[in-house]
Amino acid sequence: MSRQMFTFAVIGAVNTGTYYCFYLLFLTYLPYLVAHVAATVLSMVGSFFLNARFTYRTRPTLRKFLLFPLTNAANFLITTAGVYVLVDLMHFSSRFAPLLASLVAIPVTFVVSRRIMLPKAEPARIA
Template sequence: MTRQTSRQLFTFAVIGVVNTGTYYCAYLPLLTRIPYLVAHILATAISLTGSFFLNARFTYRTRPTLRKFLLFPLTNAANFVITTAGVYVLVDLLHLSSRWAPLLASLGAIPVTFVVSRRIMLPKADRAQIA
């Protein structure tokens, strides 16, 4: 792993912590008014928007374009599936608190999200140079 890739991974992780905080700050108030899965979906959409702009600026140092913004949700498709399934399993099958389940479920999705986001945010030539 190159130094630049290591920097990107570190920055991605820091932004992931910020994103998780954003998600959770949106999820908890929504949870008091709507079912947990709907709250999860809405909180994910809110944090996804922030994630795009923060990662474009700080992780990949690339200009945020409409094309990248429209493709960026694909970076979180795997994250969304993993966390949504995880939240369901943790809450409905394992009977853990719906307040804490999203945090636990998100841990399994981090590596997949980083790999997919690099593919969308960086041109192929840039990925090859810093791999």
């Protein structure tokens, strides 16, 4: 496994923990889907800075910050649909559904975030 993939996975675990803490906190006051959305937005900010610094070793810029939510768009759609299916259709606990649903979205998130955070390599020059 490459260093980037390993670091991305570690930060993903930290981010998942952060998300889950916010989710459980918000779940005490909000419906589960609203708690999910709010926790996702908050944890996404931390994920951006951690991945910029440690995974991709690149300077965080406003442009990258504004594009970074695209890395989580697929993650968000997959996890939101997963949470809905697990809770409403399969009657799974709303406390644990987001953890299971997030496992499916991780590979997609890595590929999209790498494209946004790292500049495109210049094509090889023919001398």
